[in-house]
Amino acid sequence: xxxPKLLPCGDSAISLQLGETVDAATNARIIALAAAVKGLxxxxxxxxxxxxxxxxxxLLLRYDPxxxxxxxxxxLLLDLAGRPALPAAPARLWRVPCLYGGEVxxxxxxxxxxxxxxxxxxxxxxxxxDYRVYMIGFAxxxxxxxxxxxxxxxxxxxxxxxxxxxxAVGIGGxxxxxxxxxxxxxxxxxxxxxxxxxxxxxxEPFLFRAGDLIRFCPxxxxxxRALEARSxxxxxxITPEDVPA
Amino acid sequence: MTITLISxxxxxxxxxxxxxxxxxxxxxxxxxxxxxxxxxxxxxxxxEPGAAALExxxxxxxxxxxxxxRFAVTGSDCSIRIDTRLVAAGESHRLNPGETLSIAAPREAxxxxxxxxxxxxxxxxxxxxxxxxxxxxxGIEGRALRAGDRLPRGxxxxxxxxxxxxxxxxxxxxxxxxxxxxxxxxxxDDYFSAEALARLTECEFTVxxxxxxxxxxxxxxxxxxxxxxxxxxxxTVPGSVQVPGSGMPLVLLAESQTTGGYPKIGxxxxxxxxxxxxxxxxxxxxxxxxxxxxxxxxxxxxRARLRKLxxxxxxxxxxxxxxxxxLSCDLVGGFYDPxxxxxxxxxxxxxxxx
Numbered sequence: 001x002x003x004p005k006l007l008p009c010g011d012s013a014i015s016l017q018l019g020e021t022v023d024a025a026t027n028a029r030i031i032a033l034a035a036a037v038k039g040l041x042x043x044x045x046x047x048x049x050x051x052x053x054x055x056x057x058x059l060l061l062r063y064d065p066x067x068x069x070x071x072x073x074x075x076l077l078l079d080l081a082g083r084p085a086l087p088a089a090p091a092r093l094w095r096v097p098c099l100y101g102g103e104v105x106x107x108x109x110x111x112x113x114x115x116x117x118x119x120x121x122x123x124x125x126x127x128x129x130d131y132r133v134y135m136i137g138f139a140x141x142x143x144x145x146x147x148x149x150x151x152x153x154x155x156x157x158x159x160x161x162x163x164x165x166x167x168a169v170g171i172g173g174x175x176x177x178x179x180x181x182x183x184x185x186x187x188x189x190x191x192x193x194x195x196x197x198x199x200x201x202x203x204e205p206f207l208f209r210a211g212d213l214i215r216f217c218p219x220x221x222x223x224x225r226a227l228e229a230r231s232x233x234x235x236x237x238i239t240p241e242d243v244p245a
Numbered sequence: 246m247t248i249t250l251i252s253x254x255x256x257x258x259x260x261x262x263x264x265x266x267x268x269x270x271x272x273x274x275x276x277x278x279x280x281x282x283x284x285x286x287x288x289x290x291x292x293e294p295g296a297a298a299l300e301x302x303x304x305x306x307x308x309x310x311x312x313x314x315r316f317a318v319t320g321s322d323c324s325i326r327i328d329t330r331l332v333a334a335g336e337s338h339r340l341n342p343g344e345t346l347s348i349a350a351p352r353e354a355x356x357x358x359x360x361x362x363x364x365x366x367x368x369x370x371x372x373x374x375x376x377x378x379x380x381x382x383x384g385i386e387g388r389a390l391r392a393g394d395r396l397p398r399g400x401x402x403x404x405x406x407x408x409x410x411x412x413x414x415x416x417x418x419x420x421x422x423x424x425x426x427x428x429x430x431x432x433x434d435d436y437f438s439a440e441a442l443a444r445l446t447e448c449e450f451t452v453x454x455x456x457x458x459x460x461x462x463x464x465x466x467x468x469x470x471x472x473x474x475x476x477x478x479x480x481t482v483p484g485s486v487q488v489p490g491s492g493m494p495l496v497l498l499a500e501s502q503t504t505g506g507y508p509k510i511g512x513x514x515x516x517x518x519x520x521x522x523x524x525x526x527x528x529x530x531x532x533x534x535x536x537x538x539x540x541x542x543x544x545x546x547x548r549a550r551l552r553k554l555x556x557x558x559x560x561x562x563x564x565x566x567x568x569x570x571x572l573s574c575d576l577v578g579g580f581y582d583p584x585x586x587x588x589x590x591x592x593x594x595x596x597x598x599x
Contacts, residue, residue: 007432010512011540013482015432022477034269051268053480055504060480062268065541066548136271137478137504140380144478180271181380198271200370200382206270 004081006074009060014070016077017058022146022174027134028088030054031211035089036080037061046076054210055135056144091213092240096169096178096193098127098216099224104168104192111171111190115151123218125149126190131176133212139183141198143208145176152176160186167193169216178214191216194228195238202234213243246312246398248361251345253391254304258458259365259384260358260499262295264373268480268503275375275383278356278458278499279519281551282320285419286360288555289317289337289408296364296399297374299390302356305348306392313341314398315362315407319417320523321351335417336409336561337362353416354523355456363401377500378458406560418523419554420547425533426517428486429540432479433508436472437488444468445510449529450494458500460487461522465529467492470508478506484513498522514540516547 007015016033019026034054040046048067053060063073100123101108112122131145138144148171156172161184164170168179170187177187180197193216197207208214219227230237250257260283263276277283277300284294292298299305305318317337318325325332326347332338334357340346351357367374370383381387385394415421434442448466455462474490481487485497487507496513497505513521514535524530535543 008429008512008537009432009480009482009509010429010484011515011537011544013480013512015480017432017479020477050265053268053503055479056477058479060268060482062482065544069541070537135478135504136269137480138271138502140267140270140272140382142271183379205371210269 004078006077007058008070011070012065013060013062014073014077015058015060016081018081019057022056022134024132024146026057027054027132027146028211029085030057030059032086032088033059033077033080034210036086037077040076049073053137055137090242090244091211092209093130093213093215093243094208094238094240095215095217096195096238097219097224097227098169098191098193099221100126100191100218102192102221104165105190107170107188108190111152111154111188114154117151122152122190125152127216127218129215131214133208133210133214135210136206136208139181139198140200141180141206141208143178143180143197143212143214145178145214146174148174148176150174154188156186157188158186160184164189165192166196169193192224194224194231196231199231199234202236204236207236207238212240246314246363246401247310248314248365248396248398249309249311250390250392250394250396251307251309253306253389253394254301254350255389256302257305257390258300258376258378259297259367259374259390259396260300260376261297261374263375263499264371264377264383267371271503272371272382273377273380273500273503274483275373275377275458276499277358278522279320279354279358279418281419281519282356282417283358283360284551284555285410285417286317286319286358287364288558289319289335290315290360290362291402291405291408292360292362292364294555296360297367298358298360298365300356300358301348302351304350305357305359306390307345307347308340309342309345310340310361310398311342313339314401315405316340316346316359317408318348318357318359319419320357321354322417323351323357324349335414337407339407353525354418355525356523361398362405363399366397366399379500408558409561410554411557411559419551420516420519422516422520422547425531426521427514427535427540427543428511428532429514429537430511430534431509432512433470433476434510436470436476436508437468437510438471441468441471442510446532446534449531451529452524452526453493454526456526458498460495460497460501463494463496468494468510470510472508474508475506476508478504481505481509482512484515484518485509486511486513496521514543516540516543
């Protein structure tokens with residue numbers, strides 16, 4: 001982990017960077033720092049922070065300069081970053097049902113052929129891994145998943161497809177994802193989950209947060225359809241379990 | 246109390262102040278591209294500055310109401326008619342049941358606003374009414390408005406007078422910044438060579454047709470990142486100047502995504518972002534570097550000026566058209582092709598990551 005580095009992002013945001021690569025320890029430190037800043041805001045000890053955005057390797061704070069100046073926030077961030085790391089909170093593990101192949105998982109067979117694996121072997125590798133949510137970004141509830149076994153690493157498509165449905169489970173380079181909203185995408189997709197990472201009408205609109213763990217569990221088409229019906233009715237069809245850090 | 250859309254232009258959306266505090270969940274704030282202009286439109290109707298109003302680029306459309314209301318159009322001069330009667334932008338007017346309000350395209354600027362007394366009262370989605378087109382949130386079904394849509398309106402006191410600014414404004418926009426567009430270097434200015442950083446302030450940039458509510462692509466001058474055009478994705482803000490592999494800088498606006506994988510050479514100062522976004526296609530401009538501290542000072546001063554302007558609005562005399570006021574409004578400014586500004590900037594970039 002490198003020395004904390006402060007990066008100005010204009011006159012209403014600031015970023016504290018702890019590294020320039022994808023690294024679980026750096027990411028965990030960023031998430032802990034985000035929690036510490038949120039704690040200060042919740043206690044009323046820090047005013048004027050409008051958004052706390054942990055990413056792979058840096059923490060972005062949006063602030064209102066009428067309440068707090070960037071210079072003061074810099075001092076506070078450097079002080080927090082210099083403190084010894086707090087013991088990590090237990091991670092939340094989500095078991096995400098996944099229907100492999102089929103219409104949405106349209107790249108499953110191509111991916112297996114590229115890797116010289118049977119589709120069953122590819123599914124076993126994909127479902128046998130605990131992925132880490134490094135950050136939520138790009139679209140509402142969109143989780144960037146790291147920790148993918150190297151054999152699954154696959155470059156994105158040279159030309160993105162115009163419409164990939166919500167729930168598509170994919171691979172983009174060294175990362176995994178679960179599409180949270182329908183849209184264009186250049187990722188390669190091997191399955192589909194009825195789990196809605198984002199549903200603005202649900203009491204808990206967002207399922208995942210940075211630092212969570214995700215394990216895909218293969219399900220058949222009938223089970224996936226039954227789960228989808230419950231999802232569509234606004235039910236949160238999975239709940240996480242705590243795993244010690 | 247309902248406003249009915251008889252017709253709707255191609256880029257007419259409901260916006261309010263925006264959806265805040267959810268960036269860590271990937272939710273872009275949305276909201277107006279030119280927040281000060283929308284605040285003025287609202288204030289002219291007696292609304293809170295962040296009440297829900299309409300943003301348009303290209304013709305807004307035509308509207309009818311089932312109860313008398315006041316409305317105001319700001320952000321740009323444009324042709325506004327109540328039935329056949331021409332009325333001015335930049336001040337509020339009454340619209341009665343049975344009359345048809347028609348609002349044409351912004352003439353000189355790019356984004357204009359129409360506010361209605363009481364504010365638009367569509368349901369709150371994640372705490373706001375602002376429409377985010379790409380994720381389909383807010384407004385009506387998360388989409389641009391179309392003919393036949395019915396917009397519920399909030400409570401309104403019918404006796405309140407129509408208002409206008411104490412002095413006419415240039416272009417019906419409340420802020421009068423001028424000169425180069427100010428830019429604060431970072432967060433990834435160290436990805437660029439000294440030569441590229443010099444070009445940033447020494448060369449002229451232009452506004453290209455590749456623009457929408459999410460971002461605007463700049464032309465004429467390209468910038469090359471010595472350390473490459475891919476970074477491990479980190480946080481972005483409105484005003485971030487990303488430089489992708491094409492070398493054509495891309496300025497993020499109200500509907501931008503929350504994270505991005507391109508190096509960001511700088512961030513447009515908050516005081517100048519709306520001014521940049523309002524430039525018409527083809528307009529040239531330069532950047533000037535300032536410090537973060539200067540940017541904060543300028544922003545606080547600008548907010549104070551806007552607060553004063555909104556507090557100092559005056560009641561209009563009963564006569565609906567006064568010649569000196571009409572003369573202050575450019576009613577015959579040049580047109581440009583509204584279709585040019587509607588081409589999505591980042592079509593097909595859905596898989597954009599680190």
